[in-house]
Amino acid sequence: MPKKAYFDEKAAKWDTLIEDEVILRLKNMVVELALSQGSKVLDLGTGTGVLIPMLIEAVGLSGTVVAIDFAPQMLAEARKKYQWPNLEFLEGDAEDIPLADQAVDEVVCNSAFPHFDDLRQAAKEMSRVLKRGGRVSVLHPHSRDYINDLHASLGGAVRNCMIPEADVMHAIFSEAGFENISIEDVPQRYLLTGRKV
Numbered sequence: 001m002p003k004k005a006y007f008d009e010k011a012a013k014w015d016t017l018i019e020d021e022v023i024l025r026l027k028n029m030v031v032e033l034a035l036s037q038g039s040k041v042l043d044l045g046t047g048t049g050v051l052i053p054m055l056i057e058a059v060g061l062s063g064t065v066v067a068i069d070f071a072p073q074m075l076a077e078a079r080k081k082y083q084w085p086n087l088e089f090l091e092g093d094a095e096d097i098p099l100a101d102q103a104v105d106e107v108v109c110n111s112a113f114p115h116f117d118d119l120r121q122a123a124k125e126m127s128r129v130l131k132r133g134g135r136v137s138v139l140h141p142h143s144r145d146y147i148n149d150l151h152a153s154l155g156g157a158v159r160n161c162m163i164p165e166a167d168v169m170h171a172i173f174s175e176a177g178f179e180n181i182s183i184e185d186v187p188q189r190y191l192l193t194g195r196k197v
């Protein structure tokens with residue numbers, strides 16, 4: 001089954017699969033990112049919008065969240081739950097993000113990066129849509145090993161969706177135009193951040 005269909009099929013029950021503990025970890029990670037009030041944030045691979053209320057709270061009424069996903073059923077679930085005047089939904093591919101150059105201050109990508117077919121192209125697109133000095137944050141509420149083992153055990157469309165080793169991730173984001181790249185990979189979280197040069 002193609003990946004888009006895989007996620008669309010899971011859309012209706014996606015939220016029931018996410019444990020409270022995971023939501024708490026994500027909330028803590030978003031708080032730690034200390035997004036500026038008034039900033040424009042892209043939630044790339046938003047899915048059912050798990051991160052949306054956290055991002056909206058962080059950027060405030062003067063900020064904007066743009067939520068993008070390529071699976072229409074996942075987006076439909078997010079749309080059903082969340083409507084704010086400063087929230088915009090777009091159907092689109094991470095490898096060809098439907099935004100202008102330098103459109104956003106922050107790109108946040110939770111639990112989606114390893115699902116993109118061409119990781120280098122997705123990182124380049126994240127860089128293109130970010131303003132200079134803007135930040136990319138690739139996060140997971142689990143370690144790299146946990147995520148990679150999970151995808152291997154799920155099999156099917158996600159069996160090859162792997163987070164590369166730290167040196168490869170560093171190279172992917174460095175070649176895409178980021179500096180100050182840092183990677184934290186511990187049992188309960190994975191977080192790569194970098195600044196667009």
Ligand SMILES: C[S@@+](CC[C@H](N)C(=O)[O-])C[C@H]1O[C@@H](n2cnc3c(N)ncnc32)[C@H](O)[C@@H]1O
Nearest residue numbers: 007045046047050069070071093094110112115
């Ligand atoms: C594991 S889900 C995570 C969703 C959400 N960020 C969350 O934390 O619950 C991965 C999401 O990435 C989306 N996705 C996968 N490949 C994509 C691509 N090439 N472009 C845009 N979205 C993609 C899927 O449709 C899915 O909604």
